[in-house]
Amino acid sequence: xxxxxxxxxxxxxxxxxxxxxxxxxxxxxxxxxxxxxxxxxxxxxxxxxxxxxxxxxxxxxxxxxxxxxxxxxxxxxxxxxxxxxxxxxxxxxxxxxxxxxxxxxxxxxxxxxxxxxxxxxxxxxxxxxxxxxxxxxxxxxxxxxxx
Numbered sequence: 001x002x003x004x005x006x007x008x009x010x011x012x013x014x015x016x017x018x019x020x021x022x023x024x025x026x027x028x029x030x031x032x033x034x035x036x037x038x039x040x041x042x043x044x045x046x047x048x049x050x051x052x053x054x055x056x057x058x059x060x061x062x063x064x065x066x067x068x069x070x071x072x073x074x075x076x077x078x079x080x081x082x083x084x085x086x087x088x089x090x091x092x093x094x095x096x097x098x099x100x101x102x103x104x105x106x107x108x109x110x111x112x113x114x115x116x117x118x119x120x121x122x123x124x125x126x127x128x129x130x131x132x133x134x135x136x137x138x139x140x141x142x143x144x145x146x147x
Contacts, residue, residue, distance in 0.1 A: 049107030
């Protein structure tokens with residue numbers, strides 16, 4: 001009888017741990033669909049390193065994620081959709097920049113706020129964008145002496 005009680009307690013603990021892990025995984029990945037913020041669009045010359053789920057940061061603070069990324073076959077630009085957290089207002093002259101955390105760090109999209117008093121509406125297009133800068137191309141230019 002004592003062995004059955006121990007098995008039930010251990011089984012309940014393992015189940016609780018698995019459910020809590022699943023809850024955290026769904027929350028971090030954004031699969032829960034609970035975000036009811038705003039969507040913004042942006043087109044980049046190069047979105048190297050950006051994938052669905054990449055952080056959107058404003059002043060170094062995560063304010064959303066990339067929810068969709070596709071190639072526009074007419075313009076050959078990367079079209080990104082950002083899911084911005086609820087309650088975040090972004091001036092409509094802001095820029096979106098693909099940035100890196102360092103030489104070996106990950107990639108994120110930085111929103112550089114402008115000074116306008118009007119804010120982006122849901123579904124708006126961020127026109128001022130800067131794509132990813134290739135570190136290898138920069139090094140080759142430096143070593144090769146190209147200007």
